[in-house]
Amino acid sequence: MINLNFIATPARLLGWLPGAILSVALATVPGLAQAQTPAQTPAQTPASAEQIKRGAYLATAADCAACHTVPKTGKPFAGGYGIDSPLGTIYSSNITPSKNGGIGSYTEAQFERALRDGVRADGAHLYPAMPYTSYAKLSDDDVQALYAYFMQGVPAVDGAAPKTALPFPFNLRFTMAGWNLLFLDHSRFKPEPAQSVAWNRGAYLVGALEHCSACHTPRNAFMAEQGGNPLAGGQLGAWYAPNLTSDPVSGLGGWSQAEMVQYLRSGQLAGRAQAAGPMAEAVQDSLQYLTDDDLNAIATYLKTVPAIHLAHETQAPYTFGAAANDEVLLRGTSPVSDSNIPLNPAELFSANCASCHQAKGLGTPDQYYPSLAHNTALGHANPSNLVAVILHGVDRTVDGHAVFMPGFGADSLVNPLSDEEIAAVSNYTLQRFGNPAVRVSAADVAQARNGGPPPLLARVSAWLRRIAHFL
């Protein structure tokens, strides 16, 4: 299992609510038996190499591996990745074509139902940690190509993934049916005839395949995407997926198409933004492999997403800050390692950050170590990404090149910092290089360490469990 307090997963906190009824026992038996009768044996007609290749590209664009492959050690798509939701750990399924633990017995219709409706072959409901609310919009052609790839292009790996065992009431998968009734839109993607081919392709990639909205749209109390605020920015545990609408202050209105493409392809736009945490994973596992046409299509579409302005934001996040240098003030003071002296934020910065981001905070000339001034992580009114990056660091490999910043959380290999120290260095960097109106408290840091602000659903779950105790 992956401990998300320390590693961000892409799927982190994808919204969802309790699920289905008759649990595994009732569900598994008839469904599987049926699926194995000869008439329904899947993948009898060999798909063309062309279709399997297209399916492989779609699986990359949809980032199926992000959740279904255990990073670094796991066999492709063998599942078992523990997605730590606020309600407990959900394990992704083995989606290789093995008939022993995988989806080898799935017919195309059953595969389609899992992808678009969130229902397993045995009839049990999936938790929306599997982004079927986005995949519901996939085209028939794309579902077919994905099926061809998963049945005929992926090596089978035997063995089922660990079973997910959430506490009551979330173990009741049938309750997901009610959630789906409220929050699952079954309609497929509908092209806008008035818009260009590129725009429509972009809308499809953003809304269905790449499921950007799963992270970038805020969630309601039931952990479903807020329909009225598409792409207006969402909290993902300790991280914040910023506003992607065309608003020039809160969103991407000030980004050119080329700048968006550059960021999405590499996770880095010098002098503006870097991708860490869940966005680093989206870039590393999926976006870097998209064609130029597809990346441009995404940018074309994003340029037109209706602006949503966040009331408290007055200035674009990458316009704050300038070089600052307090090293001269530090001369003659005791070294920061002397734990008897009170916290000196400038010293904390000098000792822990300046070696890479440089004393003036402007980074190295090549921007491998980026400038902190004009950096969105320090400019958004929501400082989550600053705190999260200090706790967890950056680890992203694109095109064979690794980008690495060590974390300063409890497991730090360099120097674990306390909540007070992280708050102090955050406020120092915000004052010097970022949005000076934003403050971080030690309590904020403690909350980020524990996975960020719990959604309402997770908060009521403890209460529901107490009630269950008396039943």
Ligand code: HEC
């Ligand atoms: C954000 C994480 C995530 C992504 C991305 C994702 N999945 Fe899943 N998927 C899951 C989880 C978690 C489960 C198990 C959910 C449960 O047990 O309720 C699951 C379950 C499934 C199942 C049901 C299998 C079974 O019998 O248990 C299928 C089929 C599936 N995924 C296919 C896909 C495909 C194909 C893609 C890419 C197009 C994909 N998934 C992308 C998280 C993800």
Ligand code: HEC
């Ligand atoms: C798994 C969650 C997730 C997915 C999927 C995702 N993002 Fe992000 N995105 C984030 C997070 C978190 C950040 C903040 C990263 C940071 O600052 O280190 C981010 C940052 C960004 C930024 C930079 C914004 C800024 O102000 O710095 C852009 C642009 C962006 N994402 C676009 C997209 C697009 C387009 C897609 C779909 C193609 C997408 N993202 C998919 C989570 C996600």
Ligand code: HEC
């Ligand atoms: C060993 C070098 C190193 C040290 C030390 C270091 N950083 Fe970083 N930092 C990096 C690298 C590399 C990146 C990512 C660059 C990229 O993504 O292209 C980064 C990125 C960042 C970002 C942008 C993250 C985002 O998600 O947008 C912030 C903010 C930041 N660092 C702050 C700090 C602070 C504050 C400290 C001290 C507590 C610190 N760094 C220490 C190397 C370092």
